[in-house]
Structures are given as structure tokens and as C-alpha cells.
Amino acid sequence: MFDQNMGYSDKLEVTISCDDCGVTEENSAKDYGGGYGGPAWEHLDSFSDFTVVATHDERRGPDIKSATCKKCCKPAKIQKKYSQ
Numbered sequence: 102m103f104d105q106n107m108g109y110s111d112k113l114e115v116t117i118s119c120d121d122c123g124v125t126e127e128n129s130a131k132d133y134g135g136g137y138g139g140p141a142w143e144h145l146d147s148f149s150d151f152t153v154v155a156t157h158d159e160r161r162g163p164d165i166k167s168a169t170c171k172k173c174c175k176p177a178k179i180q181k182k183y184s185q
Contacts, residue, residue: 110134113142113162116180117151119170126150130163151177 111132118125126148134140142162145155154166168177 110185111140111162112184113145114182114184115145115165116182117148117153117165117168117177118180119151119173119175119177121175122170122172124150124170124172132162 112129113131114127114129116125116127128145128148130143130145132140132142134142140160140162142157142159144157145153145163145165147153148168150171151168152171153168155163156166157163165179165181168179169175170177
């Protein structure tokens, strides 16, 4: 739902974690688009504890393809949650 007061309409919350190291990092991106202009997703900020391969499509939003723990170099678990 779009907030007429320049609010965001959707939000992607991402949590990346490494079970081996116990490291967890959270990040988010918001969609500031509206009914007239369509979606306008932010980029996800960079991650400090993980090497992340991601794509960005302003209409569909960011998508994380893979994440690797910088400490142990093992694949990390990616959890995505969309909210308003």
C-alpha cells in the first residue's frame, strides 16, 4: 500500500547467517514507487560480514543469488521477508 505522504509501499528485509561461525547480518531495501510511476526499489546496502552476489531490478527489486561468509568462506543461509 502506498502512503500518499511519500512513504514506501513495500519493504524487503534480508537476513544472512552462517551456522558455522554464528554470524548474522540484516539489511533491507524499500520500494518508493507509486500507482502512477510503478515500483522504484532501493539497492540493498553492502554487507560487511558476507560476500553477496545480487541483482537489482528497479521494478522487481533486489534479489540475492548467493552469500558466502567472509570468516569461514562457506555458503550462508539467506532469508527474505517482504512487508509493507
